[in-house]
Amino acid sequence: MGVGGRPLVFFLTLLFCITANASHCSTNGLPLVRNISELPQDNYGRPGLSHITVTGSILHGMKEVEVWLQTFAPGSHTPIHRHSCEEVFVVLKGSGTLYLASSSHSKYPGQPLELPIFSNSTFHIPVNDAHQVWNTNKHEDLQVLVIISRPPVKVFVYEDWFMPHTAAKLKFPFYWDEQCYQTPATKDEL
Numbered sequence: 001m002g003v004g005g006r007p008l009v010f011f012l013t014l015l016f017c018i019t020a021n022a023s024h025c026s027t028n029g030l031p032l033v034r035n036i037s038e039l040p041q042d043n044y045g046r047p048g049l050s051h052i053t054v055t056g057s058i059l060h061g062m063k064e065v066e067v068w069l070q071t072f073a074p075g076s077h078t079p080i081h082r083h084s085c086e087e088v089f090v091v092l093k094g095s096g097t098l099y100l101a102s103s104s105h106s107k108y109p110g111q112p113l114e115l116p117i118f119s120n121s122t123f124h125i126p127v128n129d130a131h132q133v134w135n136t137n138k139h140e141d142l143q144v145l146v147i148i149s150r151p152p153v154k155v156f157v158y159e160d161w162f163m164p165h166t167a168a169k170l171k172f173p174f175y176w177d178e179q180c181y182q183t184p185a186t187k188d189e190l
């Protein structure tokens, strides 16, 4: 290959990557009725997780609600976290434990309640309550349908239940929103 060849190959590869990413992030041409089995599914760097954004803010332009389908392998779990949106869970398969600290008035979450969750159960997380969902069943995947309000989700992550609320770290955009999130235009588009 000549001296001039490499930059061209590099450029074309780059162009291809940009185009491929853009099409994955674009709502153009998305059918109204979608086969969930064919939606992007990934662990987004979190071992044991399988996440599908069924319908969302960044991918589908939803403004009020967003829906996820998530599967947690045995032993896997969410971080301890809070968010200022409503969140509803429907457990489709498996079982596990919901840890919920509702003392959001004090300086840190504190010792959480431990509530068993099970197939065909439902629960909601009060706005800003620190919580964690854990597949504590050693033998079965835990599958949940999750509905949140006010997407895209802005998550504050705690290292433990006694970390001050003020020290919880904002993770935004969240794992599955990272690839397609674009900083909102500040001037033109408002």
Ligand SMILES: *[C@@H]1O[C@H](CO)[C@@H](O)[C@H](O)[C@H]1NC(C)=O
Binding pocket: 035, 036, 037, 038
């Ligand atoms: C949905 O997608 C799955 C996986 O590609 C496929 O097996 C199934 O037939 C599809 N369902 C319909 C109704 O097209």
Ligand SMILES: *[C@@H]1O[C@H](CO)[C@@H](O)[C@H](O)[C@H]1NC(C)=O
Binding pocket: 119, 120
């Ligand atoms: C969940 O509960 C509803 C209401 O009793 C019932 O109709 C449905 O079959 C249940 N689903 C499963 C998967 O058990």
